[in-house]
Amino acid sequence: MLSFQQVTKRYGALTALDGVSLDIAPGEFFGLLGPNGAGKSTLMSIAAGLRPPTSGSVTLSGITMSANEASSRLSLGLVPQHIALYQELSAEQNLEIFGGLYGLQGKDLRARVHAALEAVQLADRRRDQVKTFSGGMQRRLNIVSALLHRPKVLLCDEPTVGVDPQSRNAIFEYLEQLNREGLSIIYSTHYMEEATRLCSRIGIIDHGKILALGSLEQLLTKLPFEEEIRFPAEAATGPLVERLRRGGEMVSDEETHRFRPRPDFPLSDFYRETESLALPARLFTVQRPTLEGLFLHLTGRKLRE
Amino acid sequence: MNVVLTLLRKDFALLARNRGALVLAFIVPMIVIYIVGLVFGLGRADSGPSGIPLAVVNQSDSPAAAKLVEALQAEKSFRLITTINNPDKTSRPLTEADLEPMIRDRKFSYAVVLPADLVSDSRLGLHLKVLSDPRNDIESQMVDGILEKTIFSNVPQLLGQSLQARARSFLGQPQYESFNRDLADNIARRFGGDADKIRQRIESGDFGLDRLGGSGTGSSASSSNSSGGTGDLFSRVLAVDRVQVVGKEVKSPAATRIIGGYAVMFLLFALSNSSSAFFEEKNTGIFQRVLSGPVSRGQLLWSRFLYGVLFGLMQLMALFFAGKVLYGVDVTAHFGPLIVVCLCVAGACTAFGMLLATVTKSAQAANSLATLLVITMSACGGAWFPVSFMPVFMQQVAKFTLVYWSIEGFNAVLWAGNGLGGMLPILGILVAFIAAAMGIAVWKFNRSSIFD
Numbered sequence: 001m002l003s004f005q006q007v008t009k010r011y012g013a014l015t016a017l018d019g020v021s022l023d024i025a026p027g028e029f030f031g032l033l034g035p036n037g038a039g040k041s042t043l044m045s046i047a048a049g050l051r052p053p054t055s056g057s058v059t060l061s062g063i064t065m066s067a068n069e070a071s072s073r074l075s076l077g078l079v080p081q082h083i084a085l086y087q088e089l090s091a092e093q094n095l096e097i098f099g100g101l102y103g104l105q106g107k108d109l110r111a112r113v114h115a116a117l118e119a120v121q122l123a124d125r126r127r128d129q130v131k132t133f134s135g136g137m138q139r140r141l142n143i144v145s146a147l148l149h150r151p152k153v154l155l156c157d158e159p160t161v162g163v164d165p166q167s168r169n170a171i172f173e174y175l176e177q178l179n180r181e182g183l184s185i186i187y188s189t190h191y192m193e194e195a196t197r198l199c200s201r202i203g204i205i206d207h208g209k210i211l212a213l214g215s216l217e218q219l220l221t222k223l224p225f226e227e228e229i230r231f232p233a234e235a236a237t238g239p240l241v242e243r244l245r246r247g248g249e250m251v252s253d254e255e256t257h258r259f260r261p262r263p264d265f266p267l268s269d270f271y272r273e274t275e276s277l278a279l280p281a282r283l284f285t286v287q288r289p290t291l292e293g294l295f296l297h298l299t300g301r302k303l304r305e
Numbered sequence: 306m307n308v309v310l311t312l313l314r315k316d317f318a319l320l321a322r323n324r325g326a327l328v329l330a331f332i333v334p335m336i337v338i339y340i341v342g343l344v345f346g347l348g349r350a351d352s353g354p355s356g357i358p359l360a361v362v363n364q365s366d367s368p369a370a371a372k373l374v375e376a377l378q379a380e381k382s383f384r385l386i387t388t389i390n391n392p393d394k395t396s397r398p399l400t401e402a403d404l405e406p407m408i409r410d411r412k413f414s415y416a417v418v419l420p421a422d423l424v425s426d427s428r429l430g431l432h433l434k435v436l437s438d439p440r441n442d443i444e445s446q447m448v449d450g451i452l453e454k455t456i457f458s459n460v461p462q463l464l465g466q467s468l469q470a471r472a473r474s475f476l477g478q479p480q481y482e483s484f485n486r487d488l489a490d491n492i493a494r495r496f497g498g499d500a501d502k503i504r505q506r507i508e509s510g511d512f513g514l515d516r517l518g519g520s521g522t523g524s525s526a527s528s529s530n531s532s533g534g535t536g537d538l539f540s541r542v543l544a545v546d547r548v549q550v551v552g553k554e555v556k557s558p559a560a561t562r563i564i565g566g567y568a569v570m571f572l573l574f575a576l577s578n579s580s581s582a583f584f585e586e587k588n589t590g591i592f593q594r595v596l597s598g599p600v601s602r603g604q605l606l607w608s609r610f611l612y613g614v615l616f617g618l619m620q621l622m623a624l625f626f627a628g629k630v631l632y633g634v635d636v637t638a639h640f641g642p643l644i645v646v647c648l649c650v651a652g653a654c655t656a657f658g659m660l661l662a663t664v665t666k667s668a669q670a671a672n673s674l675a676t677l678l679v680i681t682m683s684a685c686g687g688a689w690f691p692v693s694f695m696p697v698f699m700q701q702v703a704k705f706t707l708v709y710w711s712i713e714g715f716n717a718v719l720w721a722g723n724g725l726g727g728m729l730p731i732l733g734i735l736v737a738f739i740a741a742a743m744g745i746a747v748w749k750f751n752r753s754s755i756f757d
Contacts, residue, residue, distance in 0.1 A: 045593070048593070048597040049597065050593060050596055050597055070598070070599040070600055070601050070604075071599055073597055073598060073599060074598075074599050076597060077597075078593060078594060078597035080590035080593045080594055081590065082588075082589050082590030082593075083589065083590070084589055084590035084591045084593060084594040085589075085591070086591070098594065098595075098598075101595060101598045101599065101600055102598055102599060103599070145594065146594070149598070155597075
């Protein structure tokens with residue numbers, strides 16, 4: 001449905017996107033996971049036709065998205081990272097303006113505005129100025145403002161930045177409902193938990209390149225281990241690090257050692273070594289592989305560094 | 306104490322980062338002081354107005370009239386115009402018939418006719434004609450004063466000539482010559498000197514009257530008028546026919562003169578501030594939302610231009626109608642042309658705001674630059690004081706300001722009562738400004754990355 005073919009974007013010497021190819025299927029909830037500056041917003045803005053790629057192309061249902069051709073953007077809705085609303089105007093006025101830009105008018109526009117406000121539980125505040133809304137309410141309004149023209153694809157560029165957990169949950173439920181109704185969603189985030197919860201397929205992006213692509217399960221199989229054993233980096237555990245290193249990958253920082261055993265490494269060897277060093281069991285935790293771990297494995301750094 | 310010093314250091318660090326505040330605090334006042342200083346002659350040897358165009362038609366063959374023209378020529382406040390260019394690029398002396406049309410065409414606002422009967426043998430005294438377009442009250446009063454000063458400096462000799470002419474007419478040539486010869490002989494006998502030279506001075510009208518009032522040494526018109534002695538005498542013997550060529554029908558001259566300048570200044574401020582909204586929409590992602598829909602950058606920019614023009618039109622009309630209600634400015638009699646001028650002025654001011662918004666990188670930078678330019682243009686362009694009060698080079702600079710041409714447009718309608726045909730050059734300049742400013746704004750807006 002939405003297809004990126006070898007999309008590259010350069011700003012002078014900086015390459016923001018480097019040959020990104022990606023296909024989004026109808027009804028898919030796709031997550032674009034990466035740290036700040038990875039190229040997520042650039043990819044979103046190119047998808048929205050706001051910037052032209054330096055090379056490559058983006059097509060939606062076969063039509064090339066273009067910064068110069070406004071009609072190519074009719075099937076898209078964009079939820080910007082910022083709360084892109086007129087703060088001095090009411091919720092209703094904002095929606096009427098954004099709906100009007102898509103040619104909606106009269107009864108149809110009013111009906112869609114009413115339905116949108118109902119959907120995000122803002123109908124009773126429709127005449128209030130947006131600036132009087134809480135952050136969560138503004139975020140919800142920010143999302144429905146992109147839906148009035150009933151797009152086929154919704155681009156959400158980190159739509160929950162600065163939102164409290166309760167409001168975030170409400171937004172997730174609303175987006176999941178929209179996706180169940182058939183809307184394709186591309187959701188960019190640097191929160192692993194959001195991508196894990198919402199997305200049926202995830203692309204991990206860093207330095208303008210898609211490093212890994214697939215469902216959560218598919219991505220986690222890319223890790224050369226199934227579990228990770230963590231223990232604190234202190235004097236008593238120092239000898240253990242040396243003894244375990246031959247049985248798998250050891251990643252350490254100032255506070256924690258992470259031991260990722262090879263599949264053929266017998267756990268009985270691990271217990272023997274800890275017993276021989278008289279290390280108590282409370283020092284050790286076993287962690288299932290995560291996207292954070294995958295990102296660390298792929299890039300050598302954490303998602304939020 | 307350390308806390309206070311830390312907070313103090315913080316304030317100066319913030320100030321150093323705030324270019325807008327620095328511009329408003331230091332650059333804008335300096336420019337205003339400089340311009341006002343130029344107006345009041347500070348730092349200039351030649352204070353007061355300079356280079357005001359003054360047409361002079363000399364129909365008199367009197368040598369004193371020629372001397373009066375020379376005196377006007379020497380007056381630095383005036384730039385004398387005595388000839389007119391023919392279509393074949395040759396020139397000819399101005400005639401009295403040329404003056405009124407040329408004043409209406411804004412070639413100049415003041416003209417002096419020295420008629421053939423400047424010195425007449427049928428009456429005692431002098432006769433002059435002054436034509437004017439007093440659309441700028443301060444300038445007009447200043448020109449009157451300088452004209453009077455210059456004329457009064459030469460009145461004594463002219464008055465002597467007038468006396469001689471009357472005597473010749475009354476006595477007849479033989480008796481007139483005999484009278485002057487006897488008078489010169491008596492003076493030579495009593496006080497010494499060459500009788501022939503004394504007679505020549507008497508016949509040329511040089512009785513030394515200028516030394517009575519001291520006006521010959523260049524005293525101002527006001528001091529001549531208020532001296533109560535010779536000044537009053539000269540005033541009584543000087544007959545000036547004053548003809549106001551333009552603006553005679555204006556009901557409220559003072560208000561009509563000033564309202565345009567202030568209207569355009571406040572419009573510029575209002576529309577320049579709207580560039581902040583431009584940045585606000587950019588920074589809050591509204592541009593992204595709007596442009597991700599079926600909206601082009603051109604539509605975004607031109608819709609804002611249209612808003613600015615309509616807002617400007619409303620503001621200008623509100624100000625002019627306030628002028629009508631409060632001071633009786635005759636707005637309704639010129640409603641059609643006034644609307645057209647207001648549209649062009651609002652368009653030019655909006656284009657100015659759009660240009661600022663697209664060539665600057667932040668709302669703060671746009672606001673600072675706007676304040677700097679609006680105040681400078683208002684001061685230079687004639688919104689605060691007449692352009693002629695500034696040095697000649699500044700008068701040329703004024704013609705490159707939006708304020709100058711906006712005031713010209715308003716005056717053309719409200720003061721001169723011009724129809725659209727008479728305003729085409731002014732409207733053309735305003736429209737050209739709109740085209741140039743919007744051309745650059747569109748080019749910059751289309752090239753700029755508004756999503757960074």
